[in-house]
Amino acid sequence: MTLKHLPLLLGLASLAGCAVGPDYARPALPAAEHLAPADAEAALRAAQRVADADLPAQWWTLYQSPALDALVRRALANNPSVPAAQAALRAAAETRAAQQAAFWPTVGASYNGARQRVATQIASPLASGANVFNVSTAQLTVSYTPDLFGLNRRQVESLAAQEQGQRWNLEATYLTLSANVVVAAIDEAGLNAQIDATQKQIALQADLLERMRKLRDLGENSELDVAQQEAQLATLEAALPPLQKQLAQTRDQLKALVGVLPDDTSVARFELDALHLPEPLPLTLPSSLVEHRPDVLAAEAQAHGAAAEVGVAIANRLPVVTLGVDNWGSSAASLTHLFGAGSTFWTLAGGVSATVFDGGALAHRSEAARANYEQAVATYRSTVINAFQNVADALQAVQADAAAEQAAERQLVTAERAFAIARRQLELGDTSAVAVITAEQAVQAAVAARVQARVARLGDAAALIEALGGGWWNRPAQAAAD
Numbered sequence: 236m237t238l239k240h241l242p243l244l245l246g247l248a249s250l251a252g253c254a255v256g257p258d259y260a261r262p263a264l265p266a267a268e269h270l271a272p273a274d275a276e277a278a279l280r281a282a283q284r285v286a287d288a289d290l291p292a293q294w295w296t297l298y299q300s301p302a303l304d305a306l307v308r309r310a311l312a313n314n315p316s317v318p319a320a321q322a323a324l325r326a327a328a329e330t331r332a333a334q335q336a337a338f339w340p341t342v343g344a345s346y347n348g349a350r351q352r353v354a355t356q357i358a359s360p361l362a363s364g365a366n367v368f369n370v371s372t373a374q375l376t377v378s379y380t381p382d383l384f385g386l387n388r389r390q391v392e393s394l395a396a397q398e399q400g401q402r403w404n405l406e407a408t409y410l411t412l413s414a415n416v417v418v419a420a421i422d423e424a425g426l427n428a429q430i431d432a433t434q435k436q437i438a439l440q441a442d443l444l445e446r447m448r449k450l451r452d453l454g455e456n457s458e459l460d461v462a463q464q465e466a467q468l469a470t471l472e473a474a475l476p477p478l479q480k481q482l483a484q485t486r487d488q489l490k491a492l493v494g495v496l497p498d499d500t501s502v503a504r505f506e507l508d509a510l511h512l513p514e515p516l517p518l519t520l521p522s523s524l525v526e527h528r529p530d531v532l533a534a535e536a537q538a539h540g541a542a543a544e545v546g547v548a549i550a551n552r553l554p555v556v557t558l559g560v561d562n563w564g565s566s567a568a569s570l571t572h573l574f575g576a577g578s579t580f581w582t583l584a585g586g587v588s589a590t591v592f593d594g595g596a597l598a599h600r601s602e603a604a605r606a607n608y609e610q611a612v613a614t615y616r617s618t619v620i621n622a623f624q625n626v627a628d629a630l631q632a633v634q635a636d637a638a639a640e641q642a643a644e645r646q647l648v649t650a651e652r653a654f655a656i657a658r659r660q661l662e663l664g665d666t667s668a669v670a671v672i673t674a675e676q677a678v679q680a681a682v683a684a685r686v687q688a689r690v691a692r693l694g695d696a697a698a699l700i701e702a703l704g705g706g707w708w709n710r711p712a713q714a715a716a717d
Contacts, residue, residue, distance in 0.1 A: 254385025255553070256546020259392075259539045262612045264619055267521035288517040290706030295417050297513035297700075298693070302503040303420050306493065310416045311409060313494030320401075320408040327401040331394035337387045340379040340559070347372045373573055374564025374580075384553045389546035396540030403533035410529060410705040412492065417697045419489045424505040425690030426482040432683040433475050436676060440468040443672040450669075507689060513696050516633065519703055524622055527704030534611075534618040541604070541611035548604035552597045554589040622702070629699035636692035643688040647681040654678050 291297070295307045311317060352367045382388055444464045450456040486504075487497045495502065525531055563581040565574040572578060590597060657674040660666040700706075 253383075254388045254546060255549045256385070256389055257542050257608075259396075259542040261535065262538065262615055264525065264616065267524075267623060288515070289519065289709060290517050290700060290703060292706045292708075292710035294700050294706045295413055295697075298417070299511040300420075300505075300509050302505065302509065303417065306420065306489070306503060307413050307416045310412055310493045314412055314492060315494060316408050316412060317405075320405040324398070324401040324405050327394070327398040331391060331398050334387065334391050334394050337380070337390075338382065340377050343376040345374055345376070369568055370566060371568070371570050371573055372564060372566040374562045376559075376562050378557065378559035380555060380557050383556055384550045385546060386550035386553075386555075389543045389550060393540045393543035393547060396536045396543060400533045400536035400540065403529040403536060406707045407529035407533065409707065410701060413705070414697055414701040416489070416492050418694050419485055419492060420505045421510060421690055421693045421697065423482065423485045423489065424507040424510055425686055425693075426478060426485060427505070428507045428686040428690075429683060430475065430478050430482065432679055432686060433471060433478060436679045436683075437468065437471045437475065439672055439676050439679065440464070440471055443669060443676075444468050446668055446672070507686065510693055512693060513700070516696060516699065517703075521623075524626065524703065525619060527708060528618075528622045528702075529704065529707070531615075531618050531622050534615040538608070538611040538615045541608040545601070545604045545608050548597070548601040552590070552601065554587050556585070556587050558585045559583075625702040626699070629695060629702045632695040633692065633699055636688065636695050640685065640688040640692050643681065643685040647678070647685050650674070650677040650681040
């Protein structure tokens with residue numbers, strides 16, 4: 236056997252390889268006909284305009300707010316969690332690529348130069364008999380481990396699954412960040428509206444208190460009536476600072492999501508009237524949920540990697556064959572004579588190694604890998620069930636929000652009608668100013684209730700879109716790569 240036979244041996248060794256361990260297949264899941272209970276989905280379609288349509292990649296644009304669109308894009312560009320997830324993906328890709336290099340031989344090259352002097356009592360190794368001489372040695376070393384049982388293939392498969400999992404984690408980062416920005420903007424808009432309504436109620440209650448004090452001075456009201464009104468006003472005034480604190484904290488949260496410090500003044504402020512409910516609200520088929528949820532896809536990638544690790548554990552118990560050229564090169568007394576006649580040397584070697592006894596360590600590692608795979612499969616199924624629960628909860632929340640907003644609208648219409656009647660009666664002298672102010676207070680309370688219902692509906696629409704996966708699959712390929 237000579238050096239020229241090495242490529243043939245390497246090729247035969249590669250062709251003879253097989254991958255031990257299970258070939259991954261997606262775990263079986265129960266079929267789903269609806270995203271939520273049929274009656275709940277029917278109730279939603281009756282309360283909210285819904286379309287069996289796909290989600291856009293920039294799903295937040297459904298709120299029809301240029302300021303919100305700009306803020307989400309800014310957050311995706313500046314929030315540190317995005318480059319962190321991108322770096323984790325690159326690291327996983329490079330780790331997988333590094334493992335793939337094991338499919339190829341490893342080639343090393345070296346050169347050594349030395350000047351030597353031998354003792355005069357020892358014969359010189361040179362034909363010239365010189366006791367001082369130079370030695371130059373150049374050599375290559377080639378080693379190759381054929382993947383006979385698929386150890387490296389399973390390792391690459393496992394690392395590729397981890398890379399895919401990091402890719403889904405990146406998509407989850409995009410989705411979670413954009414949803415958090417949208418919800419925070421909705422919360423800010425709602426808080427601004429609540430503070431405005433509370434301030435108007437405080438002004439009305441203060442006016443009413445002033446009128447009741449005048450009536451008391453005229454003997455038409457008791458001191459108890461005034462005290463009760465003072466308590467009502469104090470209750471409203473006490474409700475204002477917590478709202479203002481919550482608004483300030485929401486502003487800080489928005490700035491943090493955008494990737495700036497709390498003293499930054501460039502983050503837009505949001506008002507409720509500038510945000511529109513996504514209509515029609517797009518829904519997808521139940522079968523698409525498993526393909527679209529990043530957390531489900533990441534859990535499946537983890538199961539895939541765990542299956543490959545079973546093959547790695549099995550292959551580690553099998554013999555390892557090593558082929559290669561331990562060294563091939565030339566040694567001469569000068570550089571000019573390197574690779575000349577009689578200066579070359581080579582060693583062609585091969586070997587087989589296997590673990591004979593290890594106290595059962597490899598067997599236990601193999602069983603541990605199988606248990607890890609079973610755990611990953613169970614986790615995947617649990618993630619799928621939780622995903623359907625998230626969607627069902629969001630659908631029912633949106634349906635309930637629609638009913639609540641409709642009730643709040645009716646309450647406001649009724650309060651406004653009562654207020655209009657009170658004003659006409661006041662003009663005719665049939666009622667007191669106190670009754671008019673009381674009616675106006677009812678209007679402001681109904682406005683506050685409608686604000687809360689609107690905020691809940693806008694926020695739960697975002698929660699539903701997030702639960703459906705957010706539309707990342709409709710992003711252009713180049714944008715997805717970036």
